[in-house]
Amino acid sequence: MTMPLVSRLGRFAIVALAALGLASCGVNSVPTKEEAAKAQWGSVQSAYQRRADLIPNLVESVKAAAGSENQILANVTNARARATSINITTDDLSKPEEFAKFQAAQNQLTQALGQLRTVVEAYPQLQSQGRFADLMTALEGSENRINVERDRYNEKAQDYNTTIRTFPAIMAAKIVYGAKPLAYFKADEAAATAPSVNFNGMAGAPTAAPAVNDNVSAPAGTATPAAAGQ
Secondary structure, three states: OOOHHHHHHHHHHHHHHHHHHHHHHHHHHHHHHHHHHHHHHHHHHHHHHHHHHHHHHHHHHHHHHHOOOHHHHHHHHHHHHHHHHOOOHHHHHHHHHHHHHHHHHHHHHHHHHHHHHHHHHHOOHHHHHHHHHHOOOOOHHHHHHHHHHHHHHHHHHHHHHHHHOOOOOHHHHHHHHOOOOOOOOOHHHHHHHOOOOOOEEEEOOOOOOOOOOOOOOOOOOOOOOOOOOO
């Protein structure tokens, strides 16, 4: 009777020591920080969706006053369609190629909106319309929110990525979870280039001003944003 009891106690001690060892290796910190980053990703998606929801009404408002700018309006509409057609899940956050596709589509929409802003400057009557002004204010607020939520996501992703690469949490990351790093938002190289808008044929039209691409952000140690938020 004594030996089995000793054996059970020994096994219990081994299990207890193993659990203690895993805890000290960051077995809990790895999923905790991963879930924090994935939860923040939901806020990023919500901010992008809010912007996408504003665009149809904005395009219709511009079309009513500047219907001749069909190409610019089409660019915005098509860019929105591409951006909303690319949806990535939290499982895709560790797939750089999928993340890059999503970011590229969103950046294209940002650049198309930059062209639209430049066109609007040629139509003072648009800027005097209360509905249009409200839509533009809402759009700017959405893009500011996108910047904030992207920055927060990058911070949480960087915290997680650092955790799974440093001792002792790296032991739990590799042995227990098979953890993979999460992708970051990075500044788009094209963001520094102002869109080209042709105002030929528009009497009294002002010279196109550089559009602001305010939808870029990057974590510490990655590419510096090419433009600040509004």
